[in-house]
Amino acid sequence: MGGNSVTVIGGGIAGMSTAVFLFREGFDVTVLEATHKIGGRAYSFHDEETGITFDNGQHILAGWYDNTFEFLSAIGKKPRLRSNPNLEVYFREPGGGHYEFKARGDNPFIAVAKGFLDYHPLTLKDKYHLLSLRELIELDIAERLLKGRNLDWLLEHLKQTDNLKKYFWEPFVYAVFNTSPKYVDASIFLNVLVKAFEKYGNLSLIIPDETLESLFIEPFLQYAEKRLTIRTSIKAGRFVINEKTITELELENGEKIVSDIYVSAVPFHNFPDLFSEKDYEGNFNAPQQFEPASIVSVFVVPEKMPEGFSDRFYHGMIGLLDTKSHWLFFKKDYICAVISAPEYTVEGYDNFGNEDICDIVVSEIRESFPEFRDVKFKRVKYFREKRATFLPTVDSGLNRPDTECRIDNLFIAGDWTNTGLPATIESAVTSGKKCAEHIKRKFESYE
Ligand SMILES: Cc1cc2nc3c(=O)[nH]c(=O)nc-3n(C[C@H](O)[C@H](O)[C@H](O)COP(=O)(O)OP(=O)(O)OC[C@H]3O[C@@H](n4cnc5c(N)ncnc54)[C@H](O)[C@@H]3O)c2cc1C
Numbered sequence: 001m002g003g004n005s006v007t008v009i010g011g012g013i014a015g016m017s018t019a020v021f022l023f024r025e026g027f028d029v030t031v032l033e034a035t036h037k038i039g040g041r042a043y044s045f046h047d048e049e050t051g052i053t054f055d056n057g058q059h060i061l062a063g064w065y066d067n068t069f070e071f072l073s074a075i076g077k078k079p080r081l082r083s084n085p086n087l088e089v090y091f092r093e094p095g096g097g098h099y100e101f102k103a104r105g106d107n108p109f110i111a112v113a114k115g116f117l118d119y120h121p122l123t124l125k126d127k128y129h130l131l132s133l134r135e136l137i138e139l140d141i142a143e144r145l146l147k148g149r150n151l152d153w154l155l156e157h158l159k160q161t162d163n164l165k166k167y168f169w170e171p172f173v174y175a176v177f178n179t180s181p182k183y184v185d186a187s188i189f190l191n192v193l194v195k196a197f198e199k200y201g202n203l204s205l206i207i208p209d210e211t212l213e214s215l216f217i218e219p220f221l222q223y224a225e226k227r228l229t230i231r232t233s234i235k236a237g238r239f240v241i242n243e244k245t246i247t248e249l250e251l252e253n254g255e256k257i258v259s260d261i262y263v264s265a266v267p268f269h270n271f272p273d274l275f276s277e278k279d280y281e282g283n284f285n286a287p288q289q290f291e292p293a294s295i296v297s298v299f300v301v302p303e304k305m306p307e308g309f310s311d312r313f314y315h316g317m318i319g320l321l322d323t324k325s326h327w328l329f330f331k332k333d334y335i336c337a338v339i340s341a342p343e344y345t346v347e348g349y350d351n352f353g354n355e356d357i358c359d360i361v362v363s364e365i366r367e368s369f370p371e372f373r374d375v376k377f378k379r380v381k382y383f384r385e386k387r388a389t390f391l392p393t394v395d396s397g398l399n400r401p402d403t404e405c406r407i408d409n410l411f412i413a414g415d416w417t418n419t420g421l422p423a424t425i426e427s428a429v430t431s432g433k434k435c436a437e438h439i440k441r442k443f444e445s446y447e
Contacts, residue, residue, distance in 0.1 A: 012040020
């Protein structure tokens with residue numbers, strides 16, 4: 001590695017953050033993106049019929065997304081976030097049941113304990129069984145105990161009642177891991193839990209008060225203008241590899257790119273395509289065994305938001321219980337209903353047509369919020385991202401590649417790489433930061 005040129009393949013959050021962190025270290029960075037737009041799985045689109053710009057799905061940030069906030073600050077973005085250092089979530093049931101979970105205070109453990117004490121759907125027995133959580137976070141045997149286990153097993157082991165699962169664990173597991181506890185590696189769950197309890201403010205769930213376009217994409221493109229080379233609609237083909245070193249990258253348009261360092265920031269299903277079969281088998285142990293998980297968003301646009309509809313719900317997050325929709329997000333002009341990985345969380349989901357789901361969501365909104373009973377909806381739009389995340393099953397961790405691999409000048413980023421986190425923005429940015437750190441270290445060792 002003589003010079004300092006880097007080609008980053010993939011313009012999602014992982015590629016964007018790798019590029020920014022590398023530029024800060026003095027590297028000359030080019031980002032190649034196969035599609036016409038930057039953002040990957042985090043993007044916004046304009047709906048002609050209503051004039052509204054929707055995100056491809058509601059993206060929630062968490063208080064523990066330290067690397068994401070560092071990335072945002074590096075690109076000069078002061079997010080307009082509805083940021084509350086506490087964890088406050090509302091739940092509704094069709095037929096009128098409504099509950100609030102509020103974990104307020106400086107000490108996360110005490111805050112959550114108080115939150116549970118006042119959380120009405122839980123019985124005294126439920127609350128007692130929650131005490132075992134603290135034990136889990138503090139015990140260093142946890143890692144050994146959890147190896148090869150899924151979250152279903154862990155919740156049973158911790159004697160979490162059905163009530164606790166229904167009113168607390170399942171909604172949160174859907175939101176954070178995009179699937180049900182059965183498909184979640186208990187160790188990944190513990191990693192998230194530890195981060196969430198690390199310090200004051202980490203517990204909060206942050207719902208951006210703006211679109212993904214304005215939060216991530218526009219500031220990144222402005223930042224890139226004078227610092228990075230961004231090439232969209234350029235699809236990387238194959239690496240040419242000679243004795244553990246990439247000598248060039250062939251693009252699908254026939255062009256060849258030569259740089260000192262290459263970073264793959266493509267999703268798991270595109271990664272093997274960057275190699276010949278022989279190079280892939282020779283350099284990567286495990287075949288890719290990830291399963292994708294989808295996210296369904298139904299955008300519901302009322303002719304008019306109901307008169308006097310409580311201000312506190314705007315930009316908030318409401319968990320629905322006993323419904324097909326898992327979470328509702330109220331925006332200024334519309335409601336976004338989210339169904340996490342319905343193929344794993346909603347029985348018989350794929351027997352429903354898109355219009356059936358739209359009708360179900362609308363009736364769930366009306367039944368859970370009487371304020372909407374007589375409101376007319378001018379648009380109900382169904383949107384499914386088929387490969388929103390990967391399923392964080394027990395086996396999946398073994399297949400997550402490290403930043404460095406057997407190929408000397410190749411580094412790997414992406415939410416699916418070995419960050420210990422579920423497929424999230426924070427995992428993508430963390431992978432980008434790790435890439436920049438590893439590249440810098442390797443580069444210095446050559447000097
Ligand atoms: C509906 C939805 C809701 C979500 N909600 C949340 C949430 O609430 N909170 C959260 O933290 N995360 C959420 N996520 C997950 C988050 O969006 C992803 O984890 C993150 O965007 C992944 O970024 P990435 O850069 O790793 O991958 P990607 O975004 O997939 O980027 C990879 C890029 O590589 C490009 N590419 C592929 N092959 C090539 C090639 N050969 N040449 C050039 N380019 C190539 C692709 O076009 C793509 O742009 C959600 C995702 C979805 C879809």
